[in-house]
Amino acid sequence: MIAVRRVAALLVAGLGLAAAAAAQTAYPIFTPDHLDATMKTLGPNVAGVHAAIRAGDMTLAKERAIRSREQLATTITFWRDRGRDDAVRILRVTLRAFDTLDTALSQTPADPAAVDAANGTVGGGCTACHAIYRQGEDGDYRLNEAALR
Numbered sequence: 001m002i003a004v005r006r007v008a009a010l011l012v013a014g015l016g017l018a019a020a021a022a023a024q025t026a027y028p029i030f031t032p033d034h035l036d037a038t039m040k041t042l043g044p045n046v047a048g049v050h051a052a053i054r055a056g057d058m059t060l061a062k063e064r065a066i067r068s069r070e071q072l073a074t075t076i077t078f079w080r081d082r083g084r085d086d087a088v089r090i091l092r093v094t095l096r097a098f099d100t101l102d103t104a105l106s107q108t109p110a111d112p113a114a115v116d117a118a119n120g121t122v123g124g125g126c127t128a129c130h131a132i133y134r135q136g137e138d139g140d141y142r143l144n145e146a147a148l149r
């Protein structure tokens with residue numbers, strides 16, 4: 001009986017995955033709302049990286065940096081769909097900077113200068129893209145539609 005239930009549970013889980021995959025192929029578009037939502041979680045995550053570094057918890061900093069990198073990486077679709085090669089380039093530099101940060105945080109003990117430098121490059125990537133493609137101010141940031149034309 002337990003075995004039957006387990007199989008049934010696996011089947012249900014399998015169906016759920018198939019449905020999720022189908023939904024993904026049906027809606028492959030990365031909308032401005034997706035970008036907004038991703039950025040809204042990326043901001044606190046990157047702030048969390050800095051907070052963990054200040055607290056000396058390099059393991060937590062690394063986990064948050066990896067999570068941030070993953071989140072930022074998903075946004076590449078947005079820029080590709082719109083043919084924004086410059087944004088794709090900035091994004092790639094920023095992702096590479098996250099890799100460098102990951103490496104720096106993985107050393108024991110971590111070299112503060114290397115961590116700082118990598119953080120600086122990450123931040124430079126955020127700023128470079130925001131300067132072109134983001135408008136508004138704190139609490140009311142939006143996509144700069146004009147820059148997409």
Ligand code: HEC
Pocket residue numbers: 032035036039040042043044046072079087088090091094122123125126127129130133134135139140141142143144
């Ligand atoms: C390739 C372009 C690009 C890169 C790189 C980028 N962003 Fe953004 N970001 C945007 C755009 C465009 C917006 C405005 C979208 C919106 O808020 O609707 C934005 C908005 C934001 C917002 C405001 C969200 C809101 O509406 O409150 C935060 C926070 C943010 N980004 C953090 C980051 C951080 C941190 C990094 C670097 C680790 C980063 N971004 C890298 C393009 C980028």
